[in-house]
Structure formats: structure tokens, C-alpha cells
Amino acid sequence: MSSRSRSRIVVLGAGFGGLELSTILSDALGDELDLTLIDETDSFVFGFSKLDVMFGRKQPEAVRLPYSEVAKPGVRLLKERITEIDPEARRVTTDEGVHEADVLVIALGADYDMDATPGLAEGGNEFYSEAGAERLAGIIPGFSEGHAVIGVADAPFKCPPAPSECALLLHDELVARGVRDACEITFALPLPRPVPPSPETSQALERAFAERDINFIPGRRFSSIDPARSVAVLDDGAELEFDLFLGVPKHRAPDVVIATGMTEDGYIPVDSATLRTNYPGVYAFGDVATVGVPKAGVFSESAAKIVAQHLIAELAGGDDPGPYPGRGSCYIEFGGGLVGRVDIDFLSGPEKTGTFNAPSEAITAEKQRFGSTRAARWFGR
Numbered sequence: 001m002s003s004r005s006r007s008r009i010v011v012l013g014a015g016f017g018g019l020e021l022s023t024i025l026s027d028a029l030g031d032e033l034d035l036t037l038i039d040e041t042d043s044f045v046f047g048f049s050k051l052d053v054m055f056g057r058k059q060p061e062a063v064r065l066p067y068s069e070v071a072k073p074g075v076r077l078l079k080e081r082i083t084e085i086d087p088e089a090r091r092v093t094t095d096e097g098v099h100e101a102d103v104l105v106i107a108l109g110a111d112y113d114m115d116a117t118p119g120l121a122e123g124g125n126e127f128y129s130e131a132g133a134e135r136l137a138g139i140i141p142g143f144s145e146g147h148a149v150i151g152v153a154d155a156p157f158k159c160p161p162a163p164s165e166c167a168l169l170l171h172d173e174l175v176a177r178g179v180r181d182a183c184e185i186t187f188a189l190p191l192p193r194p195v196p197p198s199p200e201t202s203q204a205l206e207r208a209f210a211e212r213d214i215n216f217i218p219g220r221r222f223s224s225i226d227p228a229r230s231v232a233v234l235d236d237g238a239e240l241e242f243d244l245f246l247g248v249p250k251h252r253a254p255d256v257v258i259a260t261g262m263t264e265d266g267y268i269p270v271d272s273a274t275l276r277t278n279y280p281g282v283y284a285f286g287d288v289a290t291v292g293v294p295k296a297g298v299f300s301e302s303a304a305k306i307v308a309q310h311l312i313a314e315l316a317g318g319d320d321p322g323p324y325p326g327r328g329s330c331y332i333e334f335g336g337g338l339v340g341r342v343d344i345d346f347l348s349g350p351e352k353t354g355t356f357n358a359p360s361e362a363i364t365a366e367k368q369r370f371g372s373t374r375a376a377r378w379f380g381r
Contacts, residue, residue, distance in 0.1 A: 006034055007315060010092055010101035012082060014039035014067060016297035017107035017286040017304040019378040024308035026072035029316060033074025036099055038092070040081040042067055044378070046371055047159050047297055048331065050133035055169050056141070060134050069379045082108075085260050087279040103281050103311060106268065107304070108257060110158060110287035110295060112249035117153045123227025124247040127166060128158065136246070140173060145182040146243025149232050151222035154250040155190045158287055158295045161332040161342070163187065163248055164194045164205050168335040170246070171212045185214045186240060188232075190221035198354025201332070201342040208334055222247065251295070253288050264290070272347060273323035275307050283307050291326070293346045298328040323347070331367040332359075339364040 009025070011018045014037050022037050049063035070077050080094035090101040112128060114121045125139060126132040150167050167187040174180040187209065193202035209216045217234075224233045225245065232240045252258070252266035262268050262277065268284040270277050272292045275285040285291060285307060286300030293299045302324070309321030326347025332340045338359035345353045357363060375381040 006032065007102035008100060009033070009035040009103045009105065009311070010090075010099050011035060011037045011105040011107060012039075012085070012092065013107040013109055013286070013288070014041075014044060014070075014077065015107060015109050015286065015300060017300035018105070019044065019070075019374075020301045020304040021105060021107070021308050022070075022072060022075050022077075023378055024305065025311060026075050028308070028312050030073045032316075035075050036101075037070075037075055037077045038080050038082060038094065038099070039067065039077070040079065042079055045130055046374075047162070048333075048367075048371075050127065050130060051162070051165060051169060051333065053130075054127055054133040054136045054140065054166075055173055056137055060130070065375055065379050065381070069381070071380065082256050085256060087260055087262055087277065087282045090279075090281055101281075104283070105307065106257065106277075106282070106284040106288055107286045107300065108254050108288045109300075110251040110267075111254045113252050114249050116250040116252075117222065117224060117247075119225030119227050120153070120247055120249060123225040123230070124232075124245040126247050126249050128162075128248055139244070140170070141177075143174075143183070143244045144177065144179040147184045147186065147241060148244040148246065149240050149242040150185070150187045150246045151232055151234075151240075152189055152248040153223075154221055156295050157248050157251050159330070160191070160294055160296070161195060161201075161205075161330055163189060164209075165333040166246060167214050167216075168208060168212065169333060171214060172335045185212075186217065187214055188217040188220045188222060188234060188240070190219065190235075192219050194218075195330075195332075195342055195354060197344055197346070197352045198342045198356055200356035201340070201354055204334075204340065204356060204358065205332070212335075251287070257288060272326070274310065275303050275324060283310075291324070293326045293328070294330070294344065296328065296330055298330065299326070302326075302328055331363070331370065334359040337364065339367045341366070 043064035052058040080096045084093040090104040092099045194205040195201040267290040285303035287295040306324045340359040341357040343355040
């Protein structure tokens with residue numbers, strides 16, 4: 001192993017990408033690794049678990065995986081709030097001190113810009129954060145009549161199928177309580193179709209909406225909320241009165257990342273083949289970066305594999321992993337306890353493709369294994 005094996009690696013963010021990168025490097029380098037993983041929270045939550053919490057299928061404490069359980073050779077996981085990132089010096093300042101890096105990896109995900117949509121904070125219910133999902137778990141059971149509107153403030157946004165899943169699961173919730181006939185559901189989406197890279201997946205979701213009498217409005221985002229009138233305003237000026245509003249806020253990189261000056265249009269631009277930024281020794285991937293793939297945990301995880309192989313090649317010798325292929329699979333809840341899957345390829349071919357796998361009990365079980373295998377791999381569960 002070369003002397004560079006003791007290079008200091010600092011990874012910002014313990015989400016899909018940060019956890020997978022740390023795990024691969026620990027497995028490969030063991031105690032020879034010097035990696036500091038920093039996150040301001042104390043636990044990890046799968047994105048899909050927020051819908052479980054929101055619709056009362058699981059309690060919040062049941063979906064949290066405590067970072068205190070992470071114990072990997074060569075990895076030091078710190079709960080600290082990042083206050084400054086200097087990409088040129090590869091220096092990170094937190095509320096606890098300063099961390100110098102030979103290799104800096106930024107995998108901090110995307111934050112929600114509530115202020116970008118007037119009235120959302122006061123008059124809407126966002127369901128993409130853990131706090132938002134927990135809050136809605138106490139609100140949705142009280143919705144028994146009227147108009148529910150599900151809206152997305154802007155694209156890109158995390159896990160593109162999630163708002164569609166929300167509409168279908170809300171339908172199931174209302175049917176189970178025997179109040180569906182007293183309720184109307186409208187779903188507005190800024191994308192032209194639910195899953196644009198996969199016409200077959202989009203058709204399946206659109207059929208599901210039609211079968212459940214869900215009013216689907218494609219190609220429209222909501223631009224504001226009028227709390228006084230309980231009205232959502234779309235970007236074409238149309239107004240939707242609501243009794244329950246479920247919203248996806250505008251996304252952007254965290255403030256501490258934007259303050260670095262690294263971002264363009266809200267995100268860090270990177271080389272899509274290597275995930276390197278314009279700064280030597282600095283990588284960025286996942287929702288915080290502009291890579292050319294959907295913002296979803298599975299794509300952050302696959303990007304982490306490429307970055308890990310690059311670092312292993314540099315630190316311990318090894319083959320270059322080749323370009324990041326931009327492939328991943330997203331599970332989609334269709335309601336009725338069944339899950340489908342779309343296999344997406346964004347970068348390895350001449351065109352973006354998406355292959356649809358119809359909802360089935362087998363894929364429902366596969367999704368459960370997806371979560372359990374990663375809980376075991378990252379947390380030793």
C-alpha cells in the first residue's frame with residue numbers, strides 16, 4: 001500500500017452517498033484509512049420511510065438508524081454542524097472545530113427553500129422532511145371531506161416518483177376510512193409526465209390515477225399558496241382551492257455550500273464521469289451536485305461506488321473504475337400494498353432510458369430487502 005493511503009479524507013454528509021463511500025473504503029483499506037464523516041443529525045432515515053410515517057404505517061423512532069451504531073475501521077463519524085467549506089484549501093469548519101483534508105467529498109444532499117414559494121410555510125404542508133412527515137401523520141387522519149391538492153414547487157426534486165406515490169397512498173388511506181367519496185384529490189406536477197425517462201412507467205401511473213379518480217395536472221408547478229383563502233396558485237395563474245395541501249418545496253444545495261461560490265443554478269457542477277468538481281481533490285455527488293441523473297438515494301449510492309474506486313486506485317493502487325454510468329432503480333408504491341420498479345439509465349447510452357417492472361408482491365419484497373441490506377451493510381443491523 002502506498003504512503004498516500006494515509007491521506008486524510010473528509011466526507012460531508014452521512015446519507016446514501018456518504019455511508020456507502022465510507023463503507024467501501026473501510027472494507028478496502030481497513031485501519032489504514034483516515035476518514036472523517038461529518039453529519040449534523042444523529043440518525044439516517046430512508047426517503048421512502050417518510051411516506052410510511054406520514055400515513056401512519058410506522059412510528060418515527062422505528063425508521064431512524066442511529067449513527068452511533070456505525071463502527072467501521074478507519075472511519076470516524078462526527079455529529080457536528082458545518083459552518084464553512086473552503087474548497088480551495090480543502091478545509092471544513094464546524095461548530096466543534098476545523099478539519100483539514102487531502103481529499104474532500106461533499107455529499108450533503110439538497111435542502112428545501114420554503115421562502116421560494118410564498119405562503120408555503122404558512123399555508124401548506126410539506127411532506128419531504130422528517131418533521132413534515134411526522135406532522136402530517138397527525139393531520140391526514142382528520143381529513144375526511146373536501147379537496148386534497150398535492151403540488152410540487154419546482155424541478156428538479158428528490159425521488160421523482162414520490163409525489164405520485166403520495167397521491168396513490170392518500171387514496172388508499174381515504175378508502176380505508178370509508179371517506180373517499182367525500183374527497184377529491186388533485187396532483188399537479190411540473191414534469192410533463194410522472195417519470196419522463198420511462199413512458200411505460202408514466203403510462204402505468206397515469207392509468208392508476210385515472211382508475212382512482214385522481215385529477216392529474218402535468219407540466220404545472222405551484223408558484224404560491226394563499227393561506228387566507230386556502231388556495232394554491234399554479235404557474236399559469238390557475239387557482240386550486242384546497243382543504244388539505246401536501247407540497248414538495250423547491251430544492252437547492254444547503255446554504256453552507258452555496259456560500260462557497262461553487263454552485264451554479266443552486267447545485268455544484270461536476271464532471272459526470274468522475275464526480276470531480278472544478279477544485280483539485282474535491283468531489284461532489286448526490287443531490288447536492290449537478291450530475292445529469294435524478295436526485296435519488298440510489299444514484300448517490302452508485303456515484304459513491306465510482307468515487308470510492310477512484311480513491312482506492314489513488315491510495316492503494318488499482319484499476320480505474322471507468323466513467324460513472326448513471327444507472328439506478330427506483331421503487332414506486334402503487335397502492336394496495338404493491339410496489340413497482342423502474343430501472344433507469346441516464347449516462348451509459350446515447351439516450352436516457354427507463355424500463356418498467358409492473359407492481360408485484362415480488363418487487364414489494366425486493367424493496368424491503370433493499371432497505372434491510374443497506375441497514376445491515378452500513379449500520380451492522
